Amino acid sequence: MIAAVLVGGAIVAEVTATLALRASNGLTRIAPSVAVAVGYLLAFVLLAQALKTLDVGPVYAIWSGLGTVGALVGGALLYDEPVRPATLFGMTLVVVGVAVLYLCGGITHD
Template identity: 60%
Template sequence: MPFVLLAFAIAFEVTATLSMRASEGFTKPWPSVIVVAGYVISFVFMAKALTSLNVGPVYAIWSALGTIGAFAGGVLLFDEPVKPVTIAGAVIVVVGVIVINLGGGVHQG
């Protein structure tokens, strides 16, 4: 169950981040509302997940998958460029998360 909560936290964080881009500097009201609500909901789900998971690896997963999700969303929704170096960076982020999890795992205890 904690991983489902973490997945929801990531989904809401990515939605909030992409809405921030769509808000055009908080000049558009609906995307701006989604930004605030998305981050609040994301942190609530993250807090619930952290009641039974270790903070370091979970935060690494949350931030890495959030980064990958925002990158992919930017490409798909806003036609942002994809360059080999950005793909390499995404791979490095994922490898880093794997290494962190190998070092301690995500379960408390």
């Protein structure tokens, strides 16, 4: 259960860092650039801790897939980026793929 919370925190940190990357204007704005560095560092630390007890394949799929969806939603909400029907279809494929990997690939190791 704790490992799942760590993965969730890693996802939030990664999405936050990715959205701050857009706001950093090519890492030329200090505050968003610091948020990028801190967010990615936190994401990797949390993910590394979760991988002490969870399998890397399904966890990475969950982290990257939900991070992708989070960045897409955040980009739409914060930066008015377009969300087209094909984008929604692709996002659905990502979520379904992550679910299949999670359900069929196992999640914990001995």
